[in-house]
Amino acid sequence: MARPTHPAPPPLDPARAAVGGPALATAGLVTTSGVAEPPEVTATSWLVADLTSGAVLGGCGPHEYGVPASVQKLLLAAAVLPHLDPHQIIEVTESDLDFEPGSSAVGLVRGGRYSVETLWLGLMLNSGNDAANVLARLGGGIGGQAGGVAAMNAEAARLGAYQTHAATPSGLDGPGQYTSAYDLALIARACFAHADFRRYAGAKMAEVPAQAANNTKGYPIWNDNQLLHRYPGALGGKTGYTDLARHSFVGAAERNGRTLLVTLLGAESQPAPGWQQGAALLDWGFGLPADATVGQLVPPAQADSRNQVSSAAGGATRVRPERGFRTDWLLGTVAPVILVGTLLVLLLLQRRRAARRRDGR
Incomplete structure (x- = not known):
C-alpha cells in the first residue's frame, strides 16, 4: 500500500525560520563547534533543549515542517x-466517540461519567483519542470541540509556535495540520510548567473507574511511553504515530541537576523505536557542557516584532546538511549565511536594474 503524501504547508518565512537564533535557520544539523557528534537517528527533524533555561543544545532542521x-x-x-477543574465530573456523549476506528483510545463509554483528571490520564498514558475529543469539547466552551481546536491554535500563536497548526484535537491527521521540532519544544516546555501535567505525564499506571453505563467494569491503564519505564530520570512526554507522520516523540529527563527535553518528528521504528532515538539524543545532550548552546526557546514576552531573539546564541556553532536528511517539502537546504548572502545579492541586482532603467538601458 502506498504511503500517504504530505500536504503542502505554507511557505517558510525566513524570519520565522530564525526564531530562537540564526543558527536554527537550517534544514540540516546544528551543534556547537568542538562537541561530540550527535547519534544517528532516522527522525527527519529533532531538537534538544534545556527545559529549565530554554537553551537549545542542538538540532536538525528545527524549524522544518x-x-x-x-x-x-x-x-x-x-x-x-x-x-479545567480536574475534579469536575463530565458525561461522555456520542459525538465524543467519533474518531478514526482502530486508533488509540482509553475506552470511554457513551453515557459514562469520568473526572477530568481521569481524562487527562487517559490522554497521556493511552493517547486516548476519545479523551482528546472530550477535553477539547470542554475546553472549547460553547464552541464545543471546534472551539477546543481553535483554542489550541490560539495557544500556539501565544507561545510563538508559528509553524504549528492543529486540525484535530487528538493529532489524528487532518487538513493543514503541521508543526516543527522547535515548536514542539516550546509547547512541551509550557506543559511541563504545570504541576498537574507533570503528574499526568509521569504516571506509569492509572485506574479507569467502573461505569453504570453499559455495565462497564473498571480497569488499569499503563503509560505507553517506554522512556518513562526504561530511562533513568525520565519525567515523561508523549509518543505519536500515523502512517503519514511516521513516529514522533517528545520526552524529558533529569540528570545531575539538569533537565533536558527532546523532540523529534518523522522517525522510522527501525533500527530503533522513536523513544530510543529520543533517549540517545538525551544522552548526547547530557554529555554536553552547560554552555554548549546554539539558540534559545523564546518566551512570548521576549520576542520582538519579527519574532526573533535580540541576541545570538552563546557559542560558536557548526551548521551542515544532515546525512540522509529527508523532507517532503524542502525546496532547498539554506544555511543562515547563504540566506543572508542571497538576500544581499538580490538587493544589489534590484538596485542595478533600477539604475539601468533610470539610464535608459
Whole structure:
C-alpha cells in the first residue's frame, strides 16, 4: 500500500525560520563547534533543549515542517489544562466517540461519567483519542470541540509556535495540520510548567473507574511511553504515530541537576523505536557542557516584532546538511549565511536594474 503524501504547508518565512537564533535557520544539523557528534537517528527533524533555561543544545532542521501525530495532544494540554477543574465530573456523549476506528483510545463509554483528571490520564498514558475529543469539547466552551481546536491554535500563536497548526484535537491527521521540532519544544516546555501535567505525564499506571453505563467494569491503564519505564530520570512526554507522520516523540529527563527535553518528528521504528532515538539524543545532550548552546526557546514576552531573539546564541556553532536528511517539502537546504548572502545579492541586482532603467538601458 502506498504511503500517504504530505500536504503542502505554507511557505517558510525566513524570519520565522530564525526564531530562537540564526543558527536554527537550517534544514540540516546544528551543534556547537568542538562537541561530540550527535547519534544517528532516522527522525527527519529533532531538537534538544534545556527545559529549565530554554537553551537549545542542538538540532536538525528545527524549524522544518513536520506532521505531529499524537504529540499534538501536548498542544491540547497547553491550551485547556489550566482552565479545567480536574475534579469536575463530565458525561461522555456520542459525538465524543467519533474518531478514526482502530486508533488509540482509553475506552470511554457513551453515557459514562469520568473526572477530568481521569481524562487527562487517559490522554497521556493511552493517547486516548476519545479523551482528546472530550477535553477539547470542554475546553472549547460553547464552541464545543471546534472551539477546543481553535483554542489550541490560539495557544500556539501565544507561545510563538508559528509553524504549528492543529486540525484535530487528538493529532489524528487532518487538513493543514503541521508543526516543527522547535515548536514542539516550546509547547512541551509550557506543559511541563504545570504541576498537574507533570503528574499526568509521569504516571506509569492509572485506574479507569467502573461505569453504570453499559455495565462497564473498571480497569488499569499503563503509560505507553517506554522512556518513562526504561530511562533513568525520565519525567515523561508523549509518543505519536500515523502512517503519514511516521513516529514522533517528545520526552524529558533529569540528570545531575539538569533537565533536558527532546523532540523529534518523522522517525522510522527501525533500527530503533522513536523513544530510543529520543533517549540517545538525551544522552548526547547530557554529555554536553552547560554552555554548549546554539539558540534559545523564546518566551512570548521576549520576542520582538519579527519574532526573533535580540541576541545570538552563546557559542560558536557548526551548521551542515544532515546525512540522509529527508523532507517532503524542502525546496532547498539554506544555511543562515547563504540566506543572508542571497538576500544581499538580490538587493544589489534590484538596485542595478533600477539604475539601468533610470539610464535608459
